[in-house]
């Protein structure tokens with residue numbers, strides 16, 4: 265039996281019960297049209313495309329935003345709650361278990377594999393090379409240690425059983441491929457499509473090589489993630505996956521990708537990338553296909569942002585125990601800009617926290633440090649701290665030439681300049697003008713009795 269509550273279907277059920285799903289009944293084309301609908305929805309509800317031209321499989325988009333994550337993980341929709349929840353998954357990981365009854369194996373296709381025939385793969389941006397699978401969890405095993413690794417990588421369809429896979433040289437999957445090459449061993453990968461928001465965020469956690477990201481998902485669910493063994497390869501996937509592609513790297517084969525969108529919303533050209541040969545496709549009965557609109561769109565940001573802010577929090581905490589919260593902003597595309605709050609920091613701890621954040625994530629290049637009275641996921645509050653507490657000549661520092669990821673928008677020779685903005689209160693700061701705390705609390709508690717704009721919340 266699949267443990268309940270770990271698959272995309274159970275997440276969709278919760279979203280549906282909470283009116284967090286938009287159903288698109290009209291026919292949409294996989295050629296750009298589906299992407300255009302996702303690009304123009306504004307309420308951040310999950311979108312179910314029921315009528316996809318040429319396919320009988322529905323497509324799910326925009327599964328994850330912060331509210332959807334909170335609902336499907338059973339937590340409050342606050343930064344504090346999500347940090348605590350994801351951090352618990354990393355701090356108390358639970359190893360996955362193999363389960364016998366795997367819905368994702370209900371239908372098995374081995375002999376006539378044809379990706380485009382079985383899966384409604386879409387195109388996204390005009391100048392890209394073609395059809396991309398964007399929501400796949402890539403599962404691989406270290407050829408030396410056999411430890412599992414899970415990540416998300418774009419896959420470009422090259423033929424009925426061929427996919428190109430894009431991966432940053434700094435990521436673990438790339439390291440595993442290099443190891444396999446050295447050992448002259450093939451590297452197998454299972455691609456899991458259609459997953460619970462918690463599993464998607466777990467896959468994006470910046471943890472050490474050898475730390476199985478599925479164990480983080482188990483820690484978040486507080487029960488082991490149920491996995492199903494591969495059919496043609498020795499790599500497992502979540503048993504509740506909607507669709508699974510089993511593949512292996514073709515030794516030495518590379519494909520010139522051309523332009524591809526990045527999280528900053530612009531095209532980049534990364535040159536050649538490795539190619540996979542697909543050995544099997546399996547799926548649930550009546551499967552659904554998940555799409556994440558890549559580029560500069562919110563789901564792409566948020567999945568990464570929620571993972572990165574939690575691991576950044578852990579990294580800062582090791583250096584500055586007074587850290588309260590960490591937020592990765594949407595303006596910074598869920599990657600580049602980070603806001604940190606500290607409780608009663610000592611002199612110089614703001615700078616220390618900024619350096620810890622820079623060091624943790626290649627892509628974090630702006631860190632703003634504020635006190636714990638600031639709501640760091642509120643851009644106006646953060647700007648207030650900068651306006652009211654920062655002295656620019658003293659509190660801004662720039663570190664040029666820091667090694668970064670190739671994906672940064674202004675990367676130069678593999679490096680970027682990082683900026684720290686310390687917007688902390690000085691002891692001599694003007695006192696904050698505040699309404700008495702007990703009256704504020706009383707009004708909050710008795711809010712409904714004031715009949716302020718009937719139905720509004722305080």
Ligand SMILES: Cc1cc2nc3c(=O)[nH]c(=O)nc-3n(C[C@H](O)[C@H](O)[C@H](O)COP(=O)(O)O)c2cc1C
Pocket residue numbers: 398399413414415416417418430431432434435436437438467468469470556558564567568
């Ligand atoms: C929707 C989405 C798509 C992504 N696509 C890629 C990609 O194509 N290439 C890549 O290197 N990283 C991509 N990432 C980021 C990695 O999955 C992420 O950094 C992960 O933590 C890397 O894991 P690893 O170091 O264990 O390989 C993507 C992230 C998201 C949320």
Ligand SMILES: [Mn+2]
Pocket residue numbers: 413414415436471472473474475477
């Ligand atoms: Mn990893």
